Amino acid sequence: MSAADELVVTVDRARCVGTGLCAATAPGDLTLGADGRALARHRTAALSAELAEAAEMCPVEAIAVLRPATGEQVAPAY
Helix, strand or coil: CCHHHCEEEEECCCCCCCCCHHHHHCCCCEEECCCCCEEECCCEECCCHHHHHHHHHCCCCCEEEECCCCCCEEECCC
16 A cells, blocks of 8 residues: 555544444454444554445444545545
C-alpha cells in the first residue's frame, strides 16, 4: 500500500454502542475492545468494500475513514 492509498480509521469510542456489526463486517480492520466498544486494528488502512460498509452501517456513526492529507471523509459517504 502506497502512502497515497493510506487512509486513517477513527472510532469515536464515546459514541460507540458496541453492536459489533463493524467487527463482524471488517474483522481485518476493526475489532471490539475488552469494554465491548469498537477499536481500529491499525491506525492506517487501505479502503476496502468491507471497511466502507462497516463505516456506513454503524448505527451511531462512530467510525470514520479519512484521507490524512486533506481530512476528507471517505466513509461513511455523505
